[in-house]
Amino acid sequence: MFELKVLSEPNIVSTAQVPDDFSLSYSSARAQASVLSDGFGRIHHYLRISLVEHCNLRCSYCMPEEGLEWTSHEELLTDGEIIRLARLFVGQGVKKIRLTGGEPLLRSGIGKIVEELGALPGLQTLAMTTNALLLKRKLPALRAGGLNLINISLDTLQPDRFKEITRRDGLGLVLEAIDHAIELGYSPLKVNCVVMRGVNEDEIVDFAEFTRRRPIEVRFIEFMPFDGNRWNEDKLVPYNEMLRMIRRVYPMESLHTSRKETAKMYKVSGFLGRIGFITSMTDHFCEGCNRLRITADGHLKVCLFGRSEVNLRGAMRGGAEDQDLLELISTAVGGKHARHAGMHLIAASKNRPMITIGG
Numbered sequence: 510m511f512e513l514k515v516l517s518e519p520n521i522v523s524t525a526q527v528p529d530d531f532s533l534s535y536s537s538a539r540a541q542a543s544v545l546s547d548g549f550g551r552i553h554h555y556l557r558i559s560l561v562e563h564c565n566l567r568c569s570y571c572m573p574e575e576g577l578e579w580t581s582h583e584e585l586l587t588d589g590e591i592i593r594l595a596r597l598f599v600g601q602g603v604k605k606i607r608l609t610g611g612e613p614l615l616r617s618g619i620g621k622i623v624e625e626l627g628a629l630p631g632l633q634t635l636a637m638t639t640n641a642l643l644l645k646r647k648l649p650a651l652r653a654g655g656l657n658l659i660n661i662s663l664d665t666l667q668p669d670r671f672k673e674i675t676r677r678d679g680l681g682l683v684l685e686a687i688d689h690a691i692e693l694g695y696s697p698l699k700v701n702c703v704v705m706r707g708v709n710e711d712e713i714v715d716f717a718e719f720t721r722r723r724p725i726e727v728r729f730i731e732f733m734p735f736d737g738n739r740w741n742e743d744k745l746v747p748y749n750e751m752l753r754m755i756r757r758v759y760p761m762e763s764l765h766t767s768r769k770e771t772a773k774m775y776k777v778s779g780f781l782g783r784i785g786f787i788t789s790m791t792d793h794f795c796e797g798c799n800r801l802r803i804t805a806d807g808h809l810k811v812c813l814f815g816r817s818e819v820n821l822r823g824a825m826r827g828g829a830e831d832q833d834l835l836e837l838i839s840t841a842v843g844g845k846h847a848r849h850a851g852m853h854l855i856a857a858s859k860n861r862p863m864i865t866i867g868g
């Protein structure tokens with residue numbers, strides 16, 4: 510009745526038998542299991558919702574240089590559809606929702622969306638990943654609406670380089686937004702920095718210094734391959750190398766995070782903030798993955814690097830009841846694979862560009 514699009518998945522690995530037939534037949538075993546648990550015992554408490562595809566920056570590692578065919582407005586989820594899906598997921602045990610994009614602050618009506626999500630009973634964390642260009646002005650209302658965690662993306666502390674990487678001006682606005690969020694009590698405020706060789710790896714120590722007096726968590730992200738972003742292994746700076754670069758200058762303590770955590774956490778002794786490494790490429794953390802993603806056009810993705818998608822928007826617009834949606838979601842989550850198959854296979858296979866997935 511509803512579309513479940515499952516493509517062959519060269520870029521993710523299953524260590525268990527995954528059925529060839531992903532039809533919508535809802536086996537009694539799956540029906541008894543929680544809708545958000547997969548075949549490897551992972552329970553998905555964390556949902557990322559992309560609110561828009563557009564962005565006010567043009568970072569080449571995120572958005573194809575040749576541009577994109579944007580999805581038409583009618584094909585993007587409406588506010589009502591976003592809230593309906595969020596309510597459904599929270600009803601199944603999701604505790605954390607992150608709003609992303611594109612640039613989520615470009616979504617008109619963002620204040621109202623945050624307010625409605627913030628009021629969902631059972632939701633503990635309402636987070637946003639943003640480039641922060643529009644954040645300072647909007648933050649007080651978003652905070653009042655229930656936004657309680659913020660990740661700000663920032664790959665350089667140098668104004669000229671900011672312009673080169675993003676093809677726009679704006680470093681000053683981002684730094685102001687960081688200070689403002691700290692003043693409003695966001696702690697830790699997370700700062701995401703994608704590290705690319707020949708682009709910004711010479712600023713790793715400066716970013717570590719940035720944590721000296723600020724209650725922030727700088728998270729260095731290994732550069733990941735997505736469609737159209739010209740990834741190659743030479744541009745990837747493995748986390749071990751980043752760690753060595755900082756250790757040459759500062760004594761770093763490990764905060765002994767578990768292998769299953771997304772970020773390996775450290776801190777420079779005596780500094781207020783902390784430093785994390787997101788090592789998706791050189792040391793994956795798939796076994797602890799508890800995330801699901803809904804794209805701005807309403808497709809559920811169970812793995813960032815996987816091609817399989819379930820068109821929840823189509824199902825909703827085709828008249829699906831909540832129970833129908835839950836069955837689609839359960840089948841998709843149940844078919845999630847054990848882990849991704851490594852950066853080379855990911856780089857060689859098709860996926861969406863990051864800007865249309867929502868990081």
Ligand SMILES: C[S@@+](CC[C@H](N)C(=O)[O-])C[C@H]1O[C@@H](n2cnc3c(N)ncnc32)[C@H](O)[C@@H]1O
Pocket residue numbers: 564570571609610611612613638639640660661662701702703730731732733734735738863864867868
């Ligand atoms: C796609 S952006 C969307 C949200 C918002 N516009 C922002 O800039 O934070 C979300 C995150 O994905 C990260 N990202 C994008 N492309 C990436 C890549 N190729 N490798 C690693 N991280 C990437 C960005 O740096 C950002 O922190």
